[in-house]
Amino acid sequence: MSKDGGTEEAKGGLLDETVQYHVQLKKGDISDFVILPGDPGRVEFIAEHFDKAELVAENREYKTMTGEYKGRPVTVTSTGIGCPSAAIALEELANVGASTFVRCGTSGGMQEYTRVGEKVIATGAVRYEGTSIQYMPIEFPAVASHDMVLALKNSAIKNNLDHHLGIVQSKDSFYGQHNPEKMPIADELRQKWDAWVKGGVLCSEMEAATIFVVGSYRKVRTGAVLLVAGDQARGESLTKEEYKENMSESVKMILDSSLEIEVQI
Amino acid sequence: MFDKLEQVKHLPISFGDIARYVIVPGDPNRVPIISELLDDVQHQGQNREFNAARGKYKGVDVSVVSTGIGCPSTAIAVEELSHIGAEVFIRIGTSGSVDGSAQKGDIFIATAAVRDDGTSKQYIPIEFPALADIEVVDSLIKASEALNVPTKVGVCQSKDSFFGEVEPERMPVSEYLDMKWKAWQRGGVGASEMEAATLFTLSSIFGLHSGGIFAVETHDKETIHKITKIVLESIYYMEKGVNNV
Numbered sequence: 001m002s003k004d005g006g007t008e009e010a011k012g013g014l015l016d017e018t019v020q021y022h023v024q025l026k027k028g029d030i031s032d033f034v035i036l037p038g039d040p041g042r043v044e045f046i047a048e049h050f051d052k053a054e055l056v057a058e059n060r061e062y063k064t065m066t067g068e069y070k071g072r073p074v075t076v077t078s079t080g081i082g083c084p085s086a087a088i089a090l091e092e093l094a095n096v097g098a099s100t101f102v103r104c105g106t107s108g109g110m111q112e113y114t115r116v117g118e119k120v121i122a123t124g125a126v127r128y129e130g131t132s133i134q135y136m137p138i139e140f141p142a143v144a145s146h147d148m149v150l151a152l153k154n155s156a157i158k159n160n161l162d163h164h165l166g167i168v169q170s171k172d173s174f175y176g177q178h179n180p181e182k183m184p185i186a187d188e189l190r191q192k193w194d195a196w197v198k199g200g201v202l203c204s205e206m207e208a209a210t211i212f213v214v215g216s217y218r219k220v221r222t223g224a225v226l227l228v229a230g231d232q233a234r235g236e237s238l239t240k241e242e243y244k245e246n247m248s249e250s251v252k253m254i255l256d257s258s259l260e261i262e263v264q265i
Numbered sequence: 266m267f268d269k270l271e272q273v274k275h276l277p278i279s280f281g282d283i284a285r286y287v288i289v290p291g292d293p294n295r296v297p298i299i300s301e302l303l304d305d306v307q308h309q310g311q312n313r314e315f316n317a318a319r320g321k322y323k324g325v326d327v328s329v330v331s332t333g334i335g336c337p338s339t340a341i342a343v344e345e346l347s348h349i350g351a352e353v354f355i356r357i358g359t360s361g362s363v364d365g366s367a368q369k370g371d372i373f374i375a376t377a378a379v380r381d382d383g384t385s386k387q388y389i390p391i392e393f394p395a396l397a398d399i400e401v402v403d404s405l406i407k408a409s410e411a412l413n414v415p416t417k418v419g420v421c422q423s424k425d426s427f428f429g430e431v432e433p434e435r436m437p438v439s440e441y442l443d444m445k446w447k448a449w450q451r452g453g454v455g456a457s458e459m460e461a462a463t464l465f466t467l468s469s470i471f472g473l474h475s476g477g478i479f480a481v482e483t484h485d486k487e488t489i490h491k492i493t494k495i496v497l498e499s500i501y502y503m504e505k506g507v508n509n510v
Contacts (some may be wrong), residue, residue: 124394136452141377141394197471
């Protein structure tokens, strides 16, 4: 097997240590600091905020670009929607040298005071998803890394961005949240949702819990910035232009926070 | 409506008797040991496992109230203390080590807790994370650095059965206990104790602030004083607003 991953078997082998099976990346393709959007279509948009960037791999929902921001190496890889594909991304990226992961995503606001356009820096996540329990029993907390939360918070203050700090909810069923009444388990969905709202959960999304739990197990640094893009209770959402502008602010917050994280490779 | 006093039926203290900052050890006998580092200490009395004292540190009003062992009595303490005005809770405790990252003699600052307890589930479903308050954690880390005391920072496990941890083999559910324990070891849990999960969960859902700092497999007075110093200094930081969070 060639070291550069050039042979067919090096590209395809499930247990191949050179080229990772799903993300199609090998050591040297990425930086230690990886931004994780869900949408592969957002990768290029995020990379536009780098000082330089190039496409290094694209396979399934995983698209990766690596470059630099103010002299710091940075990478962006999409995870696809949901915790199952996010876990694969984190595991394979960690295998080839990533040690810090910051999710850059969208979410629905859950509190009176979480308004569209605001950014939520997650301190932890509700594990209402199936992937992380195949790693760790449900009692284990999905918690972001303390130093990453602080770095993001500092960056938000420096960039003068409206933000919240707190717990987010990760779910597996998008439509279970949006149309719970249609689901056979409508009562459970509503009951839990009410508990999260009363418990002060800020917004709902679909990947953070697994990123935090698998990150704890892999002993890597994790964080997440969730743009509140919709507000079910008020029926509000961002226009295309507002979305772009606000997502740009999220990206800026994450990139500036990367400057506080010591380069590992 | 409940009688206002009806809601503090377990504590030896009432309205006006509590500081905003409360140090919460498990052991009632540890209250006087912790209070030795306060000025103008007033011992306020004991009811059941709840022993209360109040004093000052660098001019900041601080209370010390024991919770007793376990999450059920801790929940009562947090509910009643917050009802009479407490807002910031810092647990000082002892713990066992789990994955080896923290060992006998170490001091451990918890960022979050495994909810292996029964009490917190009667507040919010198990998927909800038991997180320490970010500002409390940051203050504890900064205070320990300023005092030159090395610490370990990480996730702790809160259990209900003490003997289920130390003698799992004699429990009918020994296999279940072993399986879970292995997961905590592999997943990066540093310390094991019995109150943090409920303290963190309740604080988080009620808009209070809490944290925890533990002596790993040690209970000597010197270590407790060292930890108390860190906690008092962290309270001073929070009161003076010198943190960046």
